[in-house]
Amino acid sequence: xxxxxxxxxxxxxxxxxxxxxxxxxxxxxxxxxxxxxxxxxxxxxxxxxxxxxxxxxxxxxxxxxxxxxxxxxxxxxxxxxxxxxxxxxxxxxxxxxxxxxxxxxxxxxxxxxxxxxxxxxxxxxxxxxxxxxxxxxxxxxxxxxxxxxxxxxxxxxxxxxxxxxxxxxxxxxxxxxxxxxxxxxxxxxxxxxxxxxxxxxxxxxxxxxxxxxxxxxxxxxxxxxxxxxxxx
Ligand SMILES: Nc1ncnc2c1ncn2[C@@H]1O[C@H](COP(=O)(O)OP(=O)(O)OP(=O)(O)O)[C@@H](O)[C@H]1O
Numbered sequence: 001x002x003x004x005x006x007x008x009x010x011x012x013x014x015x016x017x018x019x020x021x022x023x024x025x026x027x028x029x030x031x032x033x034x035x036x037x038x039x040x041x042x043x044x045x046x047x048x049x050x051x052x053x054x055x056x057x058x059x060x061x062x063x064x065x066x067x068x069x070x071x072x073x074x075x076x077x078x079x080x081x082x083x084x085x086x087x088x089x090x091x092x093x094x095x096x097x098x099x100x101x102x103x104x105x106x107x108x109x110x111x112x113x114x115x116x117x118x119x120x121x122x123x124x125x126x127x128x129x130x131x132x133x134x135x136x137x138x139x140x141x142x143x144x145x146x147x148x149x150x151x152x153x154x155x156x157x158x159x160x161x162x163x164x165x166x167x168x169x170x171x172x173x174x175x176x177x178x179x180x181x182x183x184x185x186x187x188x189x190x191x192x193x194x195x196x197x198x199x200x201x202x203x204x205x206x207x208x209x210x211x212x213x214x215x216x217x218x219x220x221x222x223x224x225x226x227x228x229x230x231x232x
Contacts, residue, residue: 100149137168
């Protein structure tokens with residue numbers, strides 16, 4: 001369970017996250033929506049430890065993780081798939097997946113990549129191929145598969161559908177559903193709200209660093225408020 005309580009974050013003097021509180025339970029996808037520049041990525045970076053919160057609490061299963069180094073947060077069980085995917089050029093698909101082992105907690109399993117390669121046959125077929133020769137959709141898949149190697153409790157995903165064709169977007173959202181069904185707590189930032197809302201169990205809309213709507217995707221009124229919020 002991830003709990004974010006009254007978190008504030010700054011870039012220098014710029015007060016970007018202005019008191020956000022939300023929680024994500026295991027087996028739940030929480031969507032974070034909002035127009036460009038409202039602080040969605042900054043919120044994920046703050047949880048992942050790429051940016052220290054100026055105040056507030058971030059707890060994972062009751063333990064405070066706010067302000068820790070990214071590696072420590074990753075090893076505690078919080079994985080981040082950033083918008084630019086961070087695929088390492090010059091490394092093969094398999095070598096990129098092996099980097100996911102850095103997030104392992106406890107003893108290394110005998111075959112850490114086995115379950116992931118089984119779940120992502122398209123990556124298994126291309127294991128020896130240089131990762132930068134993959135299509136955009138396959139690279140997004142690789143970025144998501146890589147964090148699954150360490151079996152995290154919480155997954156933070158930033159704009160996974162960006163720049164991808166509709167068919168591959170459907171596959172990417174299917175992977176997110178699978179993560180949810182595996183019991184992960186998923187915090188998903190997306191611009192593509194019409195697609196993303198269908199994968200979310202709950203959502204929030206952010207405006208200037210604050211939550212302005214906390215909604216249920218099944219509720220037509222909440223969905224309409226979200227669309228209204230984003231078109232203002
Ligand atoms: N490294 C940085 N240094 C200073 N300001 C930054 C930095 N990164 C982002 N910002 C600013 O912080 C604000 C929030 O940016 P953020 O990337 O979190 O927005 P976002 O909601 O994710 O938008 P987008 O959908 O465009 O990515 C913006 O005004 C942005 O210009």
